[in-house]
Amino acid sequence: MDFIKKKRRGEKIVMITAYDYPFAKIVDEAGVDGILVGDSLAMVVLGLENTLGIGLKEIIHHLRAVVRAKPRALVVADMPFGSYEISTKEALRSAALLVKHGAEAVKLEGGEEIADVVKKIVKMGIPVMGHIGLNPQRVLALGGYKLMGKKEHQREKILRDALALEDAGVFAIVIEHTVPDLAAEITKKVSVPTICIGSGPHCDGQILVLHDVLGLSDVIPYFAKVYADLKQIARDAVRKFVEEVKSGKFPSLENR
Ligand code: KIV
Numbered sequence: 001m002d003f004i005k006k007k008r009r010g011e012k013i014v015m016i017t018a019y020d021y022p023f024a025k026i027v028d029e030a031g032v033d034g035i036l037v038g039d040s041l042a043m044v045v046l047g048l049e050n051t052l053g054i055g056l057k058e059i060i061h062h063l064r065a066v067v068r069a070k071p072r073a074l075v076v077a078d079m080p081f082g083s084y085e086i087s088t089k090e091a092l093r094s095a096a097l098l099v100k101h102g103a104e105a106v107k108l109e110g111g112e113e114i115a116d117v118v119k120k121i122v123k124m125g126i127p128v129m130g131h132i133g134l135n136p137q138r139v140l141a142l143g144g145y146k147l148m149g150k151k152e153h154q155r156e157k158i159l160r161d162a163l164a165l166e167d168a169g170v171f172a173i174v175i176e177h178t179v180p181d182l183a184a185e186i187t188k189k190v191s192v193p194t195i196c197i198g199s200g201p202h203c204d205g206q207i208l209v210l211h212d213v214l215g216l217s218d219v220i221p222y223f224a225k226v227y228a229d230l231k232q233i234a235r236d237a238v239r240k241f242v243e244e245v246k247s248g249k250f251p252s253l254e255n256r
Contacts, residue, residue, distance in 0.1 A: 002074070003033070003172050006204070007193040013172075013205025015076075015195055016213065019045050019062040023210060024069035034074040034195075036107065036207065037063045039081070039137070044211035051136050052081045056094055060101045067102030076129055077103035081137040084108055088117050095121045095128075107174065109135040111161020115168040122169035130165035132158055133178030133199060145221075147198075149179040162186045162194075174207060175199045177223065198223030 006013050015034035018024045019041040027035060039051040041062055046054065056079075063077045077098040084091035095106045105127035108114055118128050133148045149155045158178060165173055172193045175183045180200025187194045193204035198221060211217040212224035215231050244250035 003193050003205075004191070006033070007191075013193055013195055015205060015207035017041075017207075017210045018066055019210075021065045021069050024066040024071055027210065028069060028071040028073050032073050033205070034076055034207075035066060035071055037066050037075065037077045037103070038107075038209065039078040040209050040211075044209060044217050050139050052139070055080050056083050056097060060097065063098065063101050063103055074104050075102060076105045076107050077101075079106050079108045084114070084117060088120055091117045092120060092124060095124070095126050099126055105129055105171065107131055109137045111158070112164040115164040118165060118168040118170060128168075128170045129195075130162075130168075130170040130173040132161040132165065132173060132175055133183075134176040136176070145177065147177055147179065149182040155179075155182050158182060159186060159189070162190050166190045166192055172205075175203060177221075 003013055013033050014031070015036055016027050016032050017036045017038040017040055018027050019037060024035060037059060039054060039059065041058070042048040042051045042054040045062075046058070048054070059077055059080050063075070066075060079091070079094055079098070083094040098106050106121065107129040108118060109131040111130070111132050118130070121128050134145060136145065139145060149158050159182070162173055170192055172195055173186070173190065175186060175194050175196045177198040180202060183194060183196050183199035184202030187203050195205040195207050196203035197207050208224055209217065212220045213227050215226045215229040220226060241250065
């Protein structure tokens with residue numbers, strides 16, 4: 001897997017989310033290494049309050065649109081809440097279904113507790129990306145989207161999670177919203193690349209949610225960076241269209 005080679009060469013890995021055909025084309029042309037069809041689509045595209053309300057059906061619908069863009073970048077699909085926790089059989093079936101619809105790898109949230117399932121998915125021939133630190137699919141139990149790794153017992157658990165996933169055969173590990181010195185320690189300790197979001201700069205790569213980067217999300221986490229205000233650009237364009245129709249400027253005879 002290219003990502004592991006990149007870590008060995010000390011080359012930073014860049015990933016971003018995308019959920020549809022046009023944006024998959026855009027982010028691929030922009031040169032990302034990986035595209036995640038993330039379950040964040042529940043919030044930033046479908047307007048839900050958290051990521052718990054979507055299932056495989058929704059991920060597959062968006063995955064198929066992304067795959068149609070034929071990206072050069074690696075396409076990773078999120079395994080949504082409830083698609084891998086109930087039984088190993090169901091987890092294997094869910095992962096296989098995502099691959100049948102074009103995913104080149106799958107991502108699961110969790111550490112030690114899912115290591116056996118991860119090992120089986122890897123054995124089946126499906127590359128797996130881990131996701132530790134803040135796991136948004138556990139937001140109800142956590143009581144919010146909190147910075148992880150501040151307490152010693154939490155640090156030890158997250159480190160154990162990373163080592164268990166490495167042992168289970170993942171090709172990369174997302175570390176979300178975790179204290180930067182712990183993300184740095186994990187990055188040094190594991191042989192697979194760490195791809196961070198809100199966990200500082202000392203990781204092998206970074207991932208952001210596309211709608212945060214483009215200023216389209218309603219709520220943008222403080223650790224994200226907004227590179228463009230597409231919301232404003234889109235609003236201005238549509239406002240202009242409204243004005244021009246109302247004033248009779250559009251359509252002109254050339255726009256027939
Ligand atoms: O769904 C998603 O966008 C993610 C990223 C935050 C890593 O899992």
